[in-house]
Amino acid sequence: MNLNIALLPGDGVGPEVLKQAVKCLQAVEETFNHNFTYKEALVGAIAIHKKGNPLPDATLKLCKEADAVLFGAIGDPKYDNDPNSKIRPEQGLLALRKELGLFANIRPVQIFPTLIDNSPLKKDIIAGTDFTIYRELTGGIYFGEKKLNDEGTVASDLCEYSEKEISRIAHLAFKAAKNRKNKLTLIDKANVLESSRLWRKVVAKIGESYPDVALDFLFVDNAAMQIILNPSQFDVILTENMFGDIISDEGSVIGGSIGLLASASVGSESAMFEPIHGSYPQAKGKDIANPIASILSAAMFLEHFKLFEEAMAVREAVGKSLKKGIVTPDLDASSKYGTNQVGDFIADNIVDSEDDININDENIDLGKSTII
Ligand code: IPM
């Protein structure tokens, strides 16, 4: 298959982790005879620095023309610590989501059996966790009208949703539930918010056309508690933009590291794949960031194009790195492996799943991948 991929490395550890995902995709190309073309563009703080705009026109054009976008990370402490900053890196990501119409953000939360001891939560609580969050991505409080009075003393952000915005993602979530364990939980705050009451109404109505899917509703405060008390009760979670942002970071704790969670953002025309972790500026350039979330985002990219065998090869290679302890320090504080070495190991094992650990170890110690 020929695919054009736009690469947006962005800020912080984005470039380092994205490089590992590309290595793995090149291993997939080699092994399964595909032809992917990669073109890189600026986004985020680095784009502000170089072009004065977190989403330069050339970047947007490249993304619109590409079959898919692979994204690194965005954000810089310089802007986080300056509430008066008019221009922010995150605006680049938000504008990209809006411009590409990426209304559904899909975030799977699973336990890797070999990492069960990495979670701060007890084993018997997290065993069997396997749910997917469908987070609405182009509406709600993120995109509603923002106001600040002239004195700078009163501010507001509007949370607005239309029936259409709710129903298009609801259909995707119901379909996903049908292919999984037939359960859908809508997370909202319908006891307080009018917008949540609209979500409930619309989702309940759509639920009638998916009779096999058991639909339930949870208030977001209760949901925040349930996710760490009893995560295996969930199958597909559907929620609005802001609640989904918060709940998905919470979900990442279950697996032991936010460095493992991948995501896909899809719309009717475009798709983008990114790790859910942020730019992690403290780790930038230190070769310690976990590349697995980025590599698993590449697996989601492959699945999006129905390259299931290829995606499985990536997932199995990731599983092997976890099993063999070829992991970054977030998963094992005493680990001697860095971002690059973990990426090399996974890429090598996509090419040759029988690759022997010792042979790889030698190459890893030499800082060389056997394929690149
Ligand atoms: C995410 C991030 C973004 C969000 C930020 C960087 C704007 O936290 O993708 O979850 O809030 O959506």
Ligand code: MN
């Ligand atoms: Mn977030």
